[in-house]
Amino acid sequence: MQWISWFLSSKGNEYFCEVEEDYILDRFNLTGLNTEVQHYAQALDMITDNLDEEIQDDVRGNLDLQARLLYGLIHARWIVTARGLAKMLEKYKRADFGRCPRVLCQSQPLLPVGLTDVPYEKSVKLYCGRCEDIYSPKSSRHGSIDGAYFGTSFPHLLFLVYPNLIPPKTGPVELGLPGRGGEVDSSRRSRRIREEQEAQAEGVGEGMSTASVASKADRYRPRIFGFQVNEIAKLQRWQEAVRDRQISRLEELEENA
Amino acid sequence: MSRRNDYHTLPQGEQSLQDEEAISATGEGDEEMEDAVDQEEGYSSSTPTSTLTWISWFCSLPGHEYFCEVAEEFIEDDFNLTGLNVMVPFWKEAMEMVLDMEPDEDTSKIPDVSIVEASAELLYGLCHQRFILTRAGLQAMVDKYEAGVFGSCPRVYCNGCNVVPCGRSDLPGTDTVKLFCPNCNDIYTPPSSRFQGVDGAFFGTTFAHLFFQSYRELAPAPFWKPASPSSTSPRSSASSSSNQPAFVNPNPYGGQKRAAGKVYVPKIYGFRVSERAKCGPRMQWMRLRPENPDELDLVDWRGRWIDDNDHYEDDEEHIDEDRPMEDFDPVRCSG
Ligand SMILES: [Zn+2]
Ligand SMILES: [Zn+2]
DSSP states (O other): OHHHHHHHHSTTOTTOOOOOHHHHHOGGGGTTGGGTSTTHHHHHHHHTTOOOSOOOHHHHHHHHHHHHHHHHHHHHHHTTSHHHHHHHHHHHHTTTTOBOOBGGGTTOBEEEEOSOSSTTSOBOEEEETTTOOEEOOSBHHHHTSBGGGTTTTHHHHHHHHOGGGSOOSSSSOOTTSOOOOOOOOOHHHHHHHHHHHHHHHHSOGGGOOOTTGGGGOOOOOOEETTEEOHHHHHHHHHHHHHHHHHHHHHHHHHHHO | OOOOOTTOSOOTHHHHHSOTHHHHOOBHHHHHHHHHHHHHHHHHHHSOGGGOOHHHHHHHSTTOTTOOOOOHHHHHOGGGGTTTTTTSTTHHHHHHHHTTOOOOSOOTTOOOHHHHHHHHHHHHHHHHHHHTTSHHHHHHHHHHHHTTTTOBOOBGGGTTOBOEEEOSOSSTTSOBOEEEETTTTEEEOOSSGGGTTSBGGGTTTTHHHHHHHHOGGGSBOSOOOOOOHHHHSSHHHHHOGGGSOOOOOSOTTSOOBOOOOOOOOOEETTEEBOTTSTTSOOOGGGGOOOSSGGGGGGBOTTSOBSSTTTTSGGGGGGTOSSOOSSOBOHHHHHO
């Protein structure tokens, strides 16, 4: 596919993966997109390399724009299919979407995500599976890509389908490997963590529990001449109490399951 | 004291020599910082290079944008440098270089000027770590902060809150400079690789926090209440800050700025991912703030709820202003 190859190799389009021809040629997959895209038929011809050459330049500019929009909207649907997820997974493993800027995430690779599924509203953001937060792309080239071309569901669906890829909350990045426990910072939780580490060592993937993973998350603790900053320390204690409450809730659910 | 100027000319090639990143990945953060570079360069190029001091020259180098100019009087006062002389080789020569003093006649024992240059950089960095904790240093840094020289937090829901440089250690040679965001209280890697050669110890562990203690109006408060639905419905009025009441943190020693408190809620096909799912949210607590400052007192110094039963049920309500009809529960959906 010439147009798609050209599109994918253009600067700034590094986050996109290749949508397979079969997927695009199956009109069922494109249901409803004809109302989203102007000159839909020609735009579709363009991305599938079937466009007649005699197109006037003034029309061509807009058509090019519509072709990109169409490809983006198809892309959003494609990457939440089994084959699309697999393609994006390859890119994730190569860290094509960059790495988390948060120091304590230890360069965890990111995944693209939209804040809305409606085009022309919000630019693409990057989701970190370790801190579970979203970041703006470093580069303005990527900062101007439409988030709807990736959609709001994609990274979460990826971790739903590949639960063994959910990153551990601490320790170095190991793509494709299940979470491993790192240093224990509170003795209160050490027993639980030890049990979990043992559980993870044997039963990986499906059997793994994520109920108490947050207790292992590393946090930055602001200090002035070695002393914690009062108000921040108080907020962090409150946040950790919220965390502990969630852990108890999840563990209770697990026990009752 | 006479000034030496032979090596103070600003290397013109440096700007274009900046790592490939400048060409291949001009980032949002990068752009902000490049603007800052341009400003400084504009300033220094309009200043004859012959009057450029070593300190101004050093601070104008690419990658040195986070440094402020340490007052020469500060460096000249031995009291301020207590203990540093054992950390810096060729102390005397480094001092002469930093302060643009003519070196003594007997320079034969110095093997190479580049060694003195490295010592001068170390000396300046360690002085800088101490200087930015002084009133004058904090003032110099707040000017840079307000000009956006340090960039802003990459976290989306920090809404572009400006960050300050910080170190993870006060000992040189341990780690490179990081950026502290006062809104999420977390630290980030600078967006441009040209800061990868800057030692974090030259900013130190204390500065970032002393800075926000000293300028409380720049520090976001630890509580946050989402705008009420009535005020958000006409979008225009919600975005104009004029009709919002003045923000006050009842803790006079705390942050006096309205926080950016939104927390990311993962969704699949429009439904929140349930916490019951294995891939459900586990980290929202890290960015959560209570709606009212009093709620912070519900947790004791050990981090336990003082009255545990009270606040059990309404937990998830803190985080979603846009609550969907029901949770997306992949456990049930995928069957
Ligand atoms: Zn992260
Ligand atoms: Zn932040």
